Amino acid sequence: MKTRSLNTVVFIISLLIAGSGCAVSTTTPAFADRSGFLKEIFEGPPPQPSHIWITPDMRSEIESVLGRSYPVLRIPYRRENGKTVWILQDTIKNQALTVGIVIHRGQIIRMETLSGGSPHSRRLRNNAFTRQFINSGLNGNDKLDKTIDAVSGATYSSNTVSRLAQLALMINKQLEQQ
Numbered sequence: 001m002k003t004r005s006l007n008t009v010v011f012i013i014s015l016l017i018a019g020s021g022c023a024v025s026t027t028t029p030a031f032a033d034r035s036g037f038l039k040e041i042f043e044g045p046p047p048q049p050s051h052i053w054i055t056p057d058m059r060s061e062i063e064s065v066l067g068r069s070y071p072v073l074r075i076p077y078r079r080e081n082g083k084t085v086w087i088l089q090d091t092i093k094n095q096a097l098t099v100g101i102v103i104h105r106g107q108i109i110r111m112e113t114l115s116g117g118s119p120h121s122r123r124l125r126n127n128a129f130t131r132q133f134i135n136s137g138l139n140g141n142d143k144l145d146k147t148i149d150a151v152s153g154a155t156y157s158s159n160t161v162s163r164l165a166q167l168a169l170m171i172n173k174q175l176e177q178q
Contacts, residue, residue, distance in 0.1 A: 034087050037100045037114055038078065041085055049076040052175050061142070065167050066090065075171060084175070086168040087114065090160050097124075097160055101168040106176070107137045108165060116157065123154045124161055138169045 150158035
């Protein structure tokens, strides 16, 4: 009985918000899996994954960006028509955070938070946050060339997404040099 009452209250509040002309959501869609994101990026079936092997020099750069050890031997990516897609994951307070980053000519052209376990991480799906990364690249010190404003209340998650963006740009640069 309590569940039905709660559902009724939520429904009425939703109607009031919708009727007031207020925007209900400014978030991007949460893809149930990575394949939905990949199909949208490649406008059809995505190419088969390739992998970049982590060299000792790359490993030290990656660990410097992430601030911790990185026990992975290779990182998968997908590439077609000059676009490279990296789906990277990191952990924040024992919760996985996954982002999809699309790079073209050394700049991020699209970025999506694909999954985040904590309520704070879900705030990162806001378009205003992810739009900050568009057209960003690396400066001469291999840092993001844009200042990214963190989402209030989700600073750790925001900083993790920024590190993953920097990581994607760095490994993409390495891939281009091979």
